[in-house]
Amino acid sequence: xxxxxxxxxxxxxxxxxxxxxxxxxxxxxxxxxxxxxxxxxxxxxxxxxxxxxxxxxxxxxxxxxxxxxxxxxxxxxxxxxxxxxxxxxxxxxxxxxxxxxxxxxxxxxxxxxxxxxxxxxxxxxxxxxxxxxxxxxxxxxxxxxxxxxxxxxxxxxxxxxxxxxxxxxxxxxxxxxxxxxxxxxxxxxxxxxxxxxxxxxxxxxxxxxxxxxxxxxxxxxxxxxxxxxxxxxxxxxxxxxxxxxxxxxxxxxxxxxxxxxxxxxxxxxxxxxxxxxxxxxxxxxxxxxxxxxxxxxxxxxxxxxxxxxxxxxxxxxxxxxxxxxxxxxxxxxxxx
Amino acid sequence: xxxxxxxxxxxxxxxxxxxxxxxxxxxxxxxxxxxxxxxxxxxxxxxxxxxxxxxxxxxxxxxxxxxxxxxxxxxxxxxxxxxxxxxxxxxxxxxxxxxxxxxxxxxxxxxxxxxxxxxxxxxxxxxxxxxxxxxxxxxxxxxxxxxxxxxxxxxxxxxxxxxxxxxxxxxxxxxxxxxxxxxxxxxxxxxxxxxxxxxxxxxxxxxxxxxxxxxxxx
Numbered sequence: 123x124x125x126x127x128x129x130x131x132x133x134x135x136x137x138x139x140x141x142x143x144x145x146x147x148x149x150x151x152x153x154x155x156x157x158x159x160x161x162x163x164x165x166x167x168x169x170x171x172x173x174x175x176x177x178x179x180x181x182x183x184x185x186x187x188x189x190x191x192x193x194x195x196x197x198x199x200x201x202x203x204x205x206x207x208x209x210x211x212x213x214x215x216x217x218x219x220x221x222x223x224x225x226x227x228x229x230x231x232x233x234x235x236x237x238x239x240x241x242x243x244x245x246x247x248x249x250x251x252x253x254x255x256x257x258x259x260x261x262x263x264x265x266x267x268x269x270x271x272x273x274x275x276x277x278x279x280x281x282x283x284x285x286x287x288x289x290x291x292x293x294x295x296x297x298x299x300x301x302x303x304x305x306x307x308x309x310x311x312x313x314x315x316x317x318x319x320x321x322x323x324x325x326x327x328x329x330x331x332x333x334x335x336x337x338x339x340x341x342x343x344x345x346x347x348x349x350x351x352x353x354x355x356x357x358x359x360x361x362x363x364x365x366x367x368x369x370x371x372x373x374x375x376x377x378x379x380x381x382x383x384x385x386x387x388x389x390x391x392x393x394x395x396x397x398x399x400x401x402x403x404x405x406x407x408x409x410x411x412x413x414x415x416x417x418x419x420x421x422x423x424x425x426x427x428x429x430x431x432x433x434x435x436x437x438x439x440x441x442x443x444x445x446x447x448x449x450x451x452x453x454x455x456x457x458x
Numbered sequence: 459x460x461x462x463x464x465x466x467x468x469x470x471x472x473x474x475x476x477x478x479x480x481x482x483x484x485x486x487x488x489x490x491x492x493x494x495x496x497x498x499x500x501x502x503x504x505x506x507x508x509x510x511x512x513x514x515x516x517x518x519x520x521x522x523x524x525x526x527x528x529x530x531x532x533x534x535x536x537x538x539x540x541x542x543x544x545x546x547x548x549x550x551x552x553x554x555x556x557x558x559x560x561x562x563x564x565x566x567x568x569x570x571x572x573x574x575x576x577x578x579x580x581x582x583x584x585x586x587x588x589x590x591x592x593x594x595x596x597x598x599x600x601x602x603x604x605x606x607x608x609x610x611x612x613x614x615x616x617x618x619x620x621x622x623x624x625x626x627x628x629x630x631x632x633x634x635x636x637x638x639x640x641x642x643x644x645x646x647x648x649x650x651x652x653x654x655x656x657x658x659x660x661x662x663x664x665x666x667x668x669x670x671x672x673x674x675x676x
Contacts, residue, residue: 165575239593241572241594242573244576245576248583293575370621
């Protein structure tokens with residue numbers, strides 16, 4: 123009997139420890155990832171807030187004509203990028219001027235957009251919502267619409283103990299959902315964990331990567347989040363000056379944020395304006411130019427090996443994660 | 459020890475209550491040519507430029523009161539959005555017994571606040587004082603007309619060096635007019651080049667104009 127009670131106590135203790143860990147307001151991520159940069163102390167992860175953020179992410183109410191949601195350009199099946207569109211589509215059949223990037227591992231990212239225009243994840247959503255080319259709404263108009271629905275006041279009450287909807291709470295819950303989008307289940311991750319081994323091609327590719335690409339696309343996030351001129355010529359129609367638009371510093375002309383190389387299979391086309399459809403076009407581009415006095419020279423076998431390595435960065439599990447998909451609750455809200 | 463706490467707590471509460479009861483409202487006055495600025499009224503500056511103002515909003519932050527160069531009070535609200543259309547925003551509630559001869563504040567929002575994510579209250583982006591396409595608060599917003607039909611829009615902001623527009627202000631408070639803090643826009647409107655028409659992003663022009671603003675108010 124004593125043993126029985128003792129084991130019950132032990133089981134309970136273990137359960138409590140596990141439960142507390144899950145509610146630890148922190149993200150689950152591999153030990154070889156660096157420390158997060160997002161300050162969770164101002165926005166502690168909570169189930170209700172993450173859920174609310176997900177509903178907001180998928181709800182077209184965010185756009186003026188109630189047609190476009192965040193997910194319109196950031197699809198979970200494509201690692202939250204938009205496959206096939208070079209440039210994002212917006213309200214009233216408008217075409218934007220940048221390629222929608224994938225959304226993952228955002229807790230490690232300091233600045234957002236291809237030019238780093240946005241300096242905090244919380245503030246990011248304001249840009250597409252208020253852009254006439256994207257969602258065409260105003261923050262004020264959005265809150266008015268949301269307050270009138272029969273679901274948001276309750277959801278905000280559940281999450282923030284206040285049924286009066288505030289900008290800060292919208293932004294923080296959107297951040298919460300996006301912060302949970304951690305992609306760390308690729309073959310590369312399994313290799314680091316010792317669960318699988320790379321084949322010869324992948325191994326060679328990994329060496330080539332470390333010698334030629336790692337300084338900007340730094341492991342394990344595969345970006346250093348810096349801004350670089352990668353040698354592609356300015357598009358004559360878009361005339362996009364990149365980082366310069368934000369800093370007004372001549373040195374920043376044609377600099378764009380270094381994107382992560384994770385999930386490339388799902389996030390084509392490539393580059394800030396989506397001009398390259400295929401990964402081998404990207405590799406060909408880099409083996410033809412000089413960047414920062416360095417020329418990357420690869421023969422055709424090496425190119426194949428490098429691509430074999432890059433494909434180990436695809437996280438299929440991430441793209442199929444049920445927790446990231448359209449919330450069924452929202453269907454009931456929208457069509458009741 | 460417990461005795462000491464028992465003794466101190468009522469004292470604290472007592473002090474808190476009295477200070478709340480005995481508050482007075484200071485009024486922030488926005489002046490041009492010795493009168494309160496009004497909206498949609500024609501003014502003439504000393505360059506004979508005729509102008510009218512449609513909108514005037516700006517942030518003041520970290521307001522402190524000084525007496526004989528010693529800081530005597532930090533205002534409880536760290537950020538205040540001044541809006542000429544909202545009379546309440548021009549009221550500052552302080553203890554009536556406070557003696558002071560100077561006030562200091564920042565005109566605008568500091569870098570740290572600009573970089574640390576979503577905020578509410580006066581800092582809610584819904585007030586239209588936030589650039590959604592290029593993160594950062596608009597420190598000062600002035601809109602109106604000059605030369606009858608020409609529109610001007612001056613949205614001054616930017617916190618990244620060298621285009622930082624935050625301005626430190628320290629002004630003397632008149633001993634005869636203790637209930638008002640007067641912000642003097644004379645030099646600003648007299649020197650303002652209305653033909654700049656529009657400043658809607660951080661940069662050199664925003665810095666120059668915010669420097670002029672600080673010189674006028676200081």
